[in-house]
Amino acid sequence: MKHIASAPGVPPAQDAAGFDFSAAISRYGTVGAAVVVFVAFALASGRFISAANISNILVQISVLMVTSAGLSIAVASGEFDLSVGEVASLGGVLSAGLMVWSHLPWPLAILAAAVMGIVIGLVNGLLVTRLRIPSMIATLAMGPIALGANYAYDGGDSIYAAFPPGFYWISTGRLFGVVPVPIIIALLVVGVCYVLLNRMRLGRAVVATGANIQAARLSGINVNRSRMYAFALSGFGAALGGVMLTARLGTGQPDAGEPYLMDSLAAVFLGMTAFRPGRASVQGTLVGVVIIGMLDNGLNLLGAPFYLQNEVRGLVMIAAVSLAVMRSDIKLF
Amino acid sequence: MSNEIRLSARGIGKRFAGTVALAEVDLDLRGGEMLALVGANGAGKSTFVKVICGAVLQDEGNISIEGKPVAFHRVADALAAGIAVAHQQVAIIPCLTGAENIMLGREPVRGVLIDSAAVRSVAKKLTERFGVDVELNRECEALDPGETKILDILKAMANDPRVLILDEPTASLTLTESRRLFAFLDDLKRHGVSILFITHHLNEVFEHCDRVAVLKDGRKVHDGPVAALKLDELVHIMVGHAIEDTDWTSHASTDDVTVHVHDLHMDRLAVPELTVHRGEVVGVAGVLGAGQIELLERMAGVSHAAVAAAARLGGLSRLPHSVEEAIDHGIYLIADNRLRKALFPRLSMEENILTGSLKQASRNGFMQRGLVLRMAQEIIRRLRVKCSGPDQEVLSLSGGNQQKVVFGRWLARLAHNKKTTSPLMLLANPTEGVDVGSKAELYAVVRELARHGASVLVTSTEFDELIKLCDRVYCIAHGTISTCVPRTELTESRLLLEVN
Numbered sequence: 001m002k003h004i005a006s007a008p009g010v011p012p013a014q015d016a017a018g019f020d021f022s023a024a025i026s027r028y029g030t031v032g033a034a035v036v037v038f039v040a041f042a043l044a045s046g047r048f049i050s051a052a053n054i055s056n057i058l059v060q061i062s063v064l065m066v067t068s069a070g071l072s073i074a075v076a077s078g079e080f081d082l083s084v085g086e087v088a089s090l091g092g093v094l095s096a097g098l099m100v101w102s103h104l105p106w107p108l109a110i111l112a113a114a115v116m117g118i119v120i121g122l123v124n125g126l127l128v129t130r131l132r133i134p135s136m137i138a139t140l141a142m143g144p145i146a147l148g149a150n151y152a153y154d155g156g157d158s159i160y161a162a163f164p165p166g167f168y169w170i171s172t173g174r175l176f177g178v179v180p181v182p183i184i185i186a187l188l189v190v191g192v193c194y195v196l197l198n199r200m201r202l203g204r205a206v207v208a209t210g211a212n213i214q215a216a217r218l219s220g221i222n223v224n225r226s227r228m229y230a231f232a233l234s235g236f237g238a239a240l241g242g243v244m245l246t247a248r249l250g251t252g253q254p255d256a257g258e259p260y261l262m263d264s265l266a267a268v269f270l271g272m273t274a275f276r277p278g279r280a281s282v283q284g285t286l287v288g289v290v291i292i293g294m295l296d297n298g299l300n301l302l303g304a305p306f307y308l309q310n311e312v313r314g315l316v317m318i319a320a321v322s323l324a325v326m327r328s329d330i331k332l333f
Numbered sequence: 334m335s336n337e338i339r340l341s342a343r344g345i346g347k348r349f350a351g352t353v354a355l356a357e358v359d360l361d362l363r364g365g366e367m368l369a370l371v372g373a374n375g376a377g378k379s380t381f382v383k384v385i386c387g388a389v390l391q392d393e394g395n396i397s398i399e400g401k402p403v404a405f406h407r408v409a410d411a412l413a414a415g416i417a418v419a420h421q422q423v424a425i426i427p428c429l430t431g432a433e434n435i436m437l438g439r440e441p442v443r444g445v446l447i448d449s450a451a452v453r454s455v456a457k458k459l460t461e462r463f464g465v466d467v468e469l470n471r472e473c474e475a476l477d478p479g480e481t482k483i484l485d486i487l488k489a490m491a492n493d494p495r496v497l498i499l500d501e502p503t504a505s506l507t508l509t510e511s512r513r514l515f516a517f518l519d520d521l522k523r524h525g526v527s528i529l530f531i532t533h534h535l536n537e538v539f540e541h542c543d544r545v546a547v548l549k550d551g552r553k554v555h556d557g558p559v560a561a562l563k564l565d566e567l568v569h570i571m572v573g574h575a576i577e578d579t580d581w582t583s584h585a586s587t588d589d590v591t592v593h594v595h596d597l598h599m600d601r602l603a604v605p606e607l608t609v610h611r612g613e614v615v616g617v618a619g620v621l622g623a624g625q626i627e628l629l630e631r632m633a634g635v636s637h638a639a640v641a642a643a644a645r646l647g648g649l650s651r652l653p654h655s656v657e658e659a660i661d662h663g664i665y666l667i668a669d670n671r672l673r674k675a676l677f678p679r680l681s682m683e684e685n686i687l688t689g690s691l692k693q694a695s696r697n698g699f700m701q702r703g704l705v706l707r708m709a710q711e712i713i714r715r716l717r718v719k720c721s722g723p724d725q726e727v728l729s730l731s732g733g734n735q736q737k738v739v740f741g742r743w744l745a746r747l748a749h750n751k752k753t754t755s756p757l758m759l760l761a762n763p764t765e766g767v768d769v770g771s772k773a774e775l776y777a778v779v780r781e782l783a784r785h786g787a788s789v790l791v792t793s794t795e796f797d798e799l800i801k802l803c804d805r806v807y808c809i810a811h812g813t814i815s816t817c818v819p820r821t822e823l824t825e826s827r828l829l830l831e832v833n
Contacts, residue, residue, distance in 0.1 A: 199702070201695040208688045211677035218635060218668050218675065219688040219742065220660035278679055 030274035030284070030323075034291045041298035048301055055180065061293035062182035063241045063248065067260045068267040068285045069193045070237020075268050075280035076197060077230035078210035079128060079135035084238040084264055086146035087120050088257025091242030093150055096159040096252025099167060106167040110243050117239025118232045120146060125231035129224040135231075143261075150254050159252035171247035182244055189237065193282040196233075206230050210280070262313060267292055269320035278324065292316065339364045339399060339527045340385070340416070340496050346393035347380055347551075354380040355391070355551045362496060367518065367528040369538040369559070372548035373571060373795070378531055381548065382498055385529070386418045387411030398495070417494035421501045423485040431469035431476075432456035435488045459487055463520050479510025483517050490521070497521065498529045503537065504622050515541050533620045535564055535833050547571055564833070568826040583820070584783045585613035585804050591788040592632075592757060594652075596642035599627055603813040604641075609788040611755060614779060616799035617792040618828045619809030625792040626669055629759040632790070633666035634659035647757050647788075660689075663754050665743040669761035675739045676727055682738055683709040683723035689742035693749045708749065712741035717774065733771025736764065740778055755786035762793055776801055796828045808832050 025032075041048040067084050074081040091113040098109040120142060127138035173181035197203035208216040209226040216223050242257050249256060270291055271284025295316065299309055340362040347355040355377045362368050372378050383389035385396065387405030396403055398414050405411045425434050432453045433440075441451035456469050465487065467480050476484065482502055489497060499518075503511045518528060518541065530542055538545050539559055547555040547570050555570045592609035602624025609615045617625045631639055632646060634653030644652045646664055653659035659666070668674035677685050686709050687694060694705050709723035716737040720730055727738055740763075747756060760779070764772045779802055783789055793799050799806050800823045807814045808831035816831055 199700050201691045201698050201700060204684070204687060204691055204700060207680070207684070208677055211680050211684075212673075214674050215668075215677055216688065218633075218656060218666060220657045221688060221691070222657060 026277050027275055030270060030287055030291075034287055034294070037291055037294050037298070041294060041301070045298065045301045048298055053297065053301070055183075057293050057297045058183045058186075059180050059248075060297065061289050062180075062186035063244045064260060064263050064267060064292065065186040065286065065289045066189050066244060067238050067241035067257075068264040068271075068289055069189045069282050070234040070241075071264045072268050072271065072280050072282050072285040073193060073197065073206060073237075074135075074230045074234035075272075076210045077206045077227050078213060079227055079230060080139060081121075081124060081231060081234040081238075082136060082139040082261060082265075083120065083124060083142035083146060084234060084241075085258045085261030086143040086150070087117055087235055087238035088242035088245065088260050089253075089255055090120075090146045090150045090153075090257075091117055091239030092246040092256050093154050093159060093242075093252040093254055094239075095243045096161075096163070096246050097153060099163050100159055100161040100252075106164045109167075110170075110240075113239045113243050114236055117235040117237070117242075119235070120239075121232040121235025122228060124235065125224075125228035128231070129227055147254075154252065154254055156254055158254065163247070163250070167247055168250075170244060182248070185240075185244065189240070190282055190286055193233075197282060202226070202229055207279075262317065263292055266313065266317040266320055269317065269324050272324040273320060288320070337364055337399070338362070339366075340529075341397045341400075342381075342385065342394065343397075344394035345381065345384055345391050345396075347377075347384060347389065347391050349380075353551050355384070358394070358548070358551075358553050360546055360553065360556070362527045362529060364495075364527055365522050365525045366544060367522055367530055367542045369530045369532060369542035369545040370548065371532065371535065371538060371545060371567070371571060373797075376548040376571075377551040378548055379500075380551075382418070382500060382529070382531065385411070385496075386416055386498060412492060412494075415493070415495035416498065417489040417492055417496070418498040418500065419482075419486045419489045419502060421504055423481050424488070425473050425476075425481050425485050427474040428472055430472055431467055431484050434473060434484060435459060435469075435491050437488070439491070455491075456487075459491060463487070463490070463517065463524065465517050465520070477510060479506050479513055482506060482510070482514055486514075486517070486521075490526075494526070496527045496529065498531070500531045501533065501621070502530075503532065503534060511537075535567060535829065538567070539564060565826060565830065568829045571829070572825040581780075581801070583613070583804050584780075584786075586611040590645075591647055591755070592790065593643070593645045594632070594641050595644065597628075597631070597639060597644070597652075599624055599631060599639040601812060602628055602809060604628060605814065607807060607814065609757070609790055611788055612783050612786050613804045614783050614789040614791060614802050616803035616806035617790065617809065617814070618796055618799055618806050619792075619832050621794060623809040623832070624812070625809060626761050629666060629761045629790065629792060630668075632659075632757075633664055633759050635666065648754060663750075663752070663756040664759065665689075665746075665756055666759045667739055667743070667761060667763050669765060671735055671739050671765070672728075675742075676735060678728035679726060681724050682713070682718070682720055682727050682730070685727050685738050686712055686723075686741050686745050690746040690749060693746060693751075704749075708745040711748065712738070712745050715744070716741055716778065731768070731771075732766045733768045733774075736767050736775065737771065740775060744778070755788065756782075758782055758787050758789045758791075760789065760791040760793075763791060764793070764795070764798060772798075796825045799823070799828065800825060 047053055067088055071081055071084050094116055095109040095113040098104040098112055099106055124139050124142055127133045128135045170181055175181060175184055197207060205221045205226040208221055209223045213223050241260060245256050246252050267288035268280055268285050270288030272278060272280050274284040274287045275281060295312055296309060299312065338361050342358060342360045345355050345358040358381060370378055380389065384391045387408045387410050390406060403414050435456045436452045440447045441455065442448055460467060460469065465483060467484055473481060502514060506514065522528065532538065542559050545559050546553055549571065589611040590608050591611050594604055594607040597604040617628060619625045630636055631652060634656045637654050641652055647662055649662045653664060672678055683705060687705055694701055694708060706723060712718065713720065718734050718737045720734060727735060764775055779789060791802055805817050805819045806823060806828065808816045808818060808828060810832055818827060818831060
């Protein structure tokens with residue numbers, strides 16, 4: 001009975017008498033941390049809260065948001081996807097190559113990259129559900145495989161050439177002349193993932209699988225199918241993020257996606273400390289992405305040396321995981 | 334020198350959150366004696382063992398060893414005082430050799446390196462001292478469960494304890510393996526080791542133990558030599574008064590057989606014949622780990638290896654191949670060990686209930702929020718779940734309310750099912766760790782289900798529960814379902830006799 005926190009039969013005090021402070025800290029502490037980071041940078045640098053910079057931050061984090069949203073679904077299903085960085089790289093160069101070398105219309109190039117991401121995700125899913133390889137290992141191995149395919153395709157060189165003008169729209173376009181398109185894409189992805197996880201049958205099955213796979217199976221949920229979908233969506237998000245990155249950079253760079261593995265994981269773990277502690281959620285990941293984006297941007301504005309950003313990344317990751325573990329019994333292996 | 338009192342416990346009392354687990358328990362253990370400690374589930378055996386081995390500190394009472402008072406604050410204190418425990422779960426690491434396992438954590442070293450030769454020779458001396466013949470130099474993977482258990486006990490003996498506590502050592506052993514284990518235990522006794530032996534198998538008490546102590550509701554109700562007792566007398570002491578039940582009526586149909594299993598052979602259990610009628614509540618009784626849980630899980634499609642010569646479960650003319658198929662045919666399992674197998678501890682009540690009805694509560698893949706909320710609220714009302722609302726995390730509910738949520742998952746589905754075929758409910762230890770009040774409420778739910786035509790197959794470690802619920806009870810003895818006791822003959826002592 002050691003894991004039962006509150007006294008038997010007594011609901012936690014959160015009504016009548018009013019406000020349960022520790023529960024609020026546990027739910028909204030991470031949001032509070034985001035506000036603290038925001039205020040701190042705003043005080044330290046006048047430029048930080050300019051409309052231009054805030055818009056800039058949002059555009060910068062849109063790619064990370066898309067890759068992390070997909071990863072959130074994989075983590076919600078109880079699995080890891082450590083191939084997202086390399087899949088993002090491959091998605092980026094594939095879309096570039098298809099437009100530049102194969103002269104494919106840009107929507108088709110994006111579609112092809114997305115299909116590639118889904119296929120890799122499904123292979124990850126098969127490795128985990130059929131061969132029963134722990135996802136951390138299966139997807140770790142998938143990384144170099146995707147990187148090899150990437151190098152085979154582009155010879156390890158960046159793909160420099162003018163893309164069709166329409167393609168740049170997904171990075172520099174503005175909806176109604178105001179809202180940058182990448183922000184719209186990121187919000188769309190967040191919205192779709194949120195509805196999927198919270199309002200759809202598939203999403204409920206995914207969450208149940210991640211919460212207790214044995215109980216999910218005994219409830220008649222097809223846990224392998226939920227995990228296959230989760231991996232496919234994770235691969236899709238990674239590939240789409242890679243395409244957005246190529247549009248922003250204007251070149252298809254073979255290693256552009258790599259840093260996104262670390263950042264996406266940090267964002268998801270940070271997100272697991274928000275709202276419903278211990279559970280991966282898209283809304284939580286959104287908070288994590290915003291924190292990471294502000295740290296990156298703020299440190300830049302303050303003229304911090306480039307290596308400090310790496311240190312901060314690592315520390316954020318450690319802080320996020322230790323908080324996530326401290327607040328619940330999540331297992332990372 | 335072997336007849337002095339080795340371990341003496343006086344007036345041991347322990348409370349957990351207001352409930353009395355142990356009260357005024359006196360127990361003496363003499364040198365070279367094997368004392369059986371028996372009692373129903375929840376009688377306080379495991380708490381007593383925890384006090385003796387230092388895992389739990391008693392509220393009242395004293396322990397002394399060879400006349401010297403001791404106080405155990407940690408397991409290490411008890412170990413140092415010469416008390417060793419071999420738990421029900423063996424602590425043998427398969428990829429280490431027998432010798433390495435015995436010496437694990439106390440390996441002799443030379444400098445910073447483990448002295449492998451010394452590991453082997455010390456372990457060898459230990460086996461020679463007790464005259465056992467187990468392979469010490471090969472990895473333990475190859476050993477059978479009996480040898481593994483002996484090795485586990487040897488490991489406990491490596492500290493040269495004066496008192497050895499064995500918690501259900503034969504629970505997972507075959508008869509031959511048990512015999513060999515007892516031969517080894519007899520040798521230990523001859524070497525003057527005092528053994529406290531906890532078991533559910535009463536025949537072992539009569540065959541191998543010198544004395545038997547009975548715990549009931551946390552108190553010692555009997556203590557005396559085994560030779561002075563007969564099996565049925567011991568059972569009577571364990572059970573005490575018969576428990577009267579007032580509002581039981583049978584809802585069983587006499588001719589509508591909904592479940593029929595013929596010649597099913599599983600790893601530990603053979604089922605020559607099993608039937609359940611519409612509206613009938615049928616029990617399966619056996620000692621712990623006799624295969625009753627596996628039988629229910631097989632019928633629910635959790636495992637699908639074992640095949641029956643013939644089987645019919647409701648509309649299905651064979652045993653189900655998967656849980657999904659079982660559920661589609663109205664076969665619902667309430668799994669034992671709810672936190673591991675049934676609940677999503679970190680999800681809310683609503684989400685826990687919902688997982689059983691994803692299809693029923695969705696349209697075109699989208700969950701219907703209003704319906705989901707209504708389902709959860711219906712369950713809260715109907716089962717009187719004490720909670721702050723459908724949003725409450727299920728882990729923070731009490732055991733009884735958690736179990737209501739487990740029942741609620743299938744009750745919600747039944748209430749919103751379009752198909753009207755009467756279900757088969759498979760209940761594995763349905764009130765495990767549930768307080769008395771919630772128990773009565775869950776029994777009422779089971780009776781209500783039967784009244785509406787459900788067929789119910791239930792197994793429980795508490796025979797009292799089977800007596801309260803069942804029309805008749807199948808008993809497992811020697812690895813097979815042998816007898817079926819009708820309601821008129823259902824008593825706890827009869828069931829205990831049948832399964833031993």
